[in-house]
Amino acid sequence: MKINDRAREVMLRRQQLVAQCHLQRARLAAQLEPVGQALTSVQAGLQVAGRLRQHPEWLALAALGVVMLTPRRISAALRGTAQALRTWRTLAPQLQAFLQRR
DSSP states (O other): OHHHHHHHHHHHHHHHHHHHHHHHHHHHHHHHHHHHHHHHHHHHHHHHHHHHHHOHHHHHHHHHHHHHSOHHHHHHHHHHHHHHHHHHHHHHHHHHHHHHHO
């Protein structure tokens, strides 16, 4: 009888540890989600930088475009870009949640 009791104790302890492990994994995944999103942004930035290294003429064209713009147009373009960025930051989480539900 002692062997069966010990086996039950070990089995129960194993079940408790497995449940605890699942809980810890879920908590860790929830804590790491923002890090994953940040790394995705960093990876996108690195890809853009890589493309610019492969195609330096793009950077030259962008610089030429900025030089050709008048200060008034630059100001308007920066305001429009800032507004677009604010709109994107507002809508991106909602869009991401919608796409995850699909």
